[in-house]
Every structure is written in structure tokens, then in C-alpha cells.
Amino acid sequence: MRARTLVLLCAAVMAVAVLISVPVAYAAHRAGPGSPGAGGRPAGSAQIGQQAAPPPPTLLFPADPASITAPGTNYFGWTLIDRRTGKSTGSANRETTTSTTESMIKAWIAADYLRHLGGQPSSAALAELTNMIVNSDDGVATKYYAQDGGDKSIAELVSLCGLHDTLRPSLPNRWSYTSMSPADAARLGLCVGNGTAAGPKWTDWLLTTMRNVKGTVEQQSLTHGGGRWGIIDGLPANLVPTTSIKNGWTAQIYDHNWHVNCLAVNPDWVLAIEIHYPWTSPNGNWQQADNLAPGAQTCASVTSKLVGVPEG
DSSP states (O other): OHHHHHHHHHHHHHHHHHHHHHHHHHHHHHHOTTSTTSTTOOTTOOOOOOOOOOOOOEEOOOSSGGGOOOTTOSEEEEEEEETTTOOEEEOTTTTTOOEEOGGGGHHHHHHHHHHHHOSOOOHHHHHHHHHHHHSOOHHHHHHHHHHTTTTHHHHHHHHHHTOSSEEOOSSTTOGGGOEEOHHHHHHHHHHHHTTTTTOTTTHHHHHHHHHTOOOOGGGOOSSOOOOOOGGGGGSOGGGGGGOEEOOEEEEETTTTEEEEEEEEEETTEEEEEEEEEEOOOTTSOGGGOOOOHHHHHHHHHHHHTTEEOOOO
16 A cells, blocks of 8 residues: 555656646747756847958959950050069050159159158148148149159159159159159059158158048049049958058040049059040030049959959
């Protein structure tokens, strides 16, 4: 009798245990892994696995440089230099053709003045040089080009920066008419970036000022306007803050072409692009040429094919 009672008692205890365990387990299942009773973590504390960092932007050296094209242009050349390895690539004509530099040469005008000065420029001079780079003021460029020695400054540029295909202005003391190949334009950027052009004291100032260039395509004028467009618009967003630029652009009357140059200096690379294409204006006046945007867009498009985020 005692044994029978003991068996019945054990059976009753097991039945109660089952009745208790089933709803507890069901509640834990419904509550999910972040709820009380599921792994001991309170609700709202679900663990999230660490996300892998996106791949960094890289130089997309094309297997065939001729695959980089610029539809709508009648002159196009470019050069890309990897500053980490010294490797370079570019269009087939990068060493054999030239274009007028226009305002791109202002980076050199500032660098040459600061290097020769030696000491501290006056606050007025520094403000003027800033205006020349940031707002691309032509009057300031003419003033400091003369102080640099005029056309003799271009001969010094060729020698100091190791240029191969650069000529003095075709019109005396007209800095914008300096002619330069795409490869030399990239060498100019390299010379600015490595400190040779401005010297160790002023290189950081110049590169920082070139990062602060202002002015959209619509804000350009004949003698100023900044020039913040082109290569900078074709870059991955995280490269924009560390990339220094100086563009040049003029609607030339003698060949009825826009002469557009885009130059960018990044800690890891230098890119130079030169293009010509016909300008248009409401009344045929080059001073009112109204189609700079295609040139800016071409520089951006070319850049996106050369500097980007790798797939995979």
C-alpha cells in the first residue's frame, strides 16, 4: 500500500512539472532572444554583429587607357599618378599635346611667391593669395605673376618641377596662356603636393586653401568665380575633404572652344584632365559663353572611372 501511494505521489509531481515547464518554454520562444528568460538578456538588448567596414576608395587603373573617353570634345587628355607607388597612366597623347593652362596655373603663382618670400607674408598678401585660389581672382594672379618675375617664373616651374612639355605664354606676361601637356599638369600637381613648389613652410597652407575653393559652374564669371566643380564631383564622398583642386576655364575666341583644365591633388594620387569643346552663347559673344557645365561634367565623369570603390 505504501509503495502504491509513493508511485502515485511521484506521478503527480511529474505532471505538475510538465504543466509548469511547457508555458515557460513557450513564453521564452514567443519573446525571442532579446527577452527575459531567453539567455538571461533583458528586452531591447539584442546583440548586433559588427559590420565590416566598406572597402576604401582606390585607383581604378584601366587595363586599356583608351577606354576612358570624353564624348563631345575635340581635344581630351588626362594623366593619373599614384603617389604611393609612382605608377602613372593616361591618354595616349598625354606627353605630346598641350593646352593653355588658364587658372590652373594659379596654384604655381601662389607657390612660387611663397617659396621665394622666405619669411611671413603680410596679412594683406595672404588674403590676396587666398582670394586668388579660393575665388580664382584674375587681377590678383596678374599682380603676383609679375612679382614672381613674369614669364621667367614659367621657366623656373619647368626646371624645378621637372616638366617636359610646358611653354611660356604665347602672349608676353599673360599667365593664362602658358601651355602644358596633361602629363605636365599632373607633374605640377605632384610638385605642389610634395612640397617642392611652395616649400616646406607653405605647402600645407596652399593645399588647405585649394581644398576650400568655392563657386559652382553657375557662379563663374570672366575674372573670378572659384571653380569648385569637376574632379571633386566625381570622387567618393570620403575623399572630398582631403582633395585639393585648382581648375582653369576660358571660352577662347581664336578657336571657338572652351579650354577646361581640372587638377586635383590627394595625399595618395594626382589627376589632371584637359579638354576642349565648342562654346555657345546667346549672341555669339565668347564673353557670354553659357555651356561650361558639360566640361565640368566631363571631368567628373572621367574621375569616376579612375577613382572609386572596388566591387565585391
